[in-house]
Amino acid sequence: MNLLDHIASVAALAGRADHDPRALAADEHLRFEWYRAADPVDERAFLELVLLDPDREMATAAVVARIDERGRARGDFHAWAARVGPAVEHVEFLRCRLAEWRLLRDALAGRPVQATAVLAASDWAQRRLAAEVDGDLLALLAVHGRTRRVRALTRVPRPVRRPREPDSGY
Known part of the structure; x- marks a missing residue:
C-alpha cells in the first residue's frame, strides 16, 4: 500500500474528508497532527492503521500522543486500554x-x-x-x-x- 492509499484508508475509517492527501503525504508533521485530531468510531482499528504508516517513528509518536491524551482524560481508561491493547501489543514501547x-x-x-x-x-x-x-x-x-x-x-x-x-x- 502506498502512502496516498494509506491516507485514504485512514480518512475512510476516521470519517475525515477534510484533508489534502498530497499535503499529508509530503509532510509527516501535518500527518501527525491529523492522526492526533481524528475522532474515529473504532479506535482500535484506527490505531492499527496508523501504525502501518511508512514513517514508523512518527506513527508511534502519534499513537503515544493518543494514549497520553486518553490517559490524562476523564473516563474509564482501563476499558479503553483493553479495547486498543491488541492494536499496540506488537510495539513494545506502546x-x-x-x-x-x-x-x-x-x-x-x-x-x-x-x-x-x-x-x-x-x-x-x-x-x-x-x-x-x-x-x-x-x-x-x-x-x-x-x-x-x-x-x-x-x-x-x-x-x-x-x-x-x-x-x-x-
Missing part, C-alpha cells in the same frame, strides 16, 4: 506506555499497585508518580526510585491529597 498509564491511574485513584510494577516502571512513569502520590508509594520511590531526579521529587513538599475518583483523569 505496550509499556499503556501498562504504565494503567499503573498511574490506579495509583492516583488510591487503588493498590504492586511495588514491583512501580520499581519496574520507566523514568517517565516514576517521575509522574513521585510528583503525585503520597504514603507508601512515595516512601518506596524516595528510597528505590530509578534516578536521582525521581528520588528528589519525593522530597518536594506537597499538600495532602485524597485519592482521586477512578474517572477523574490524570
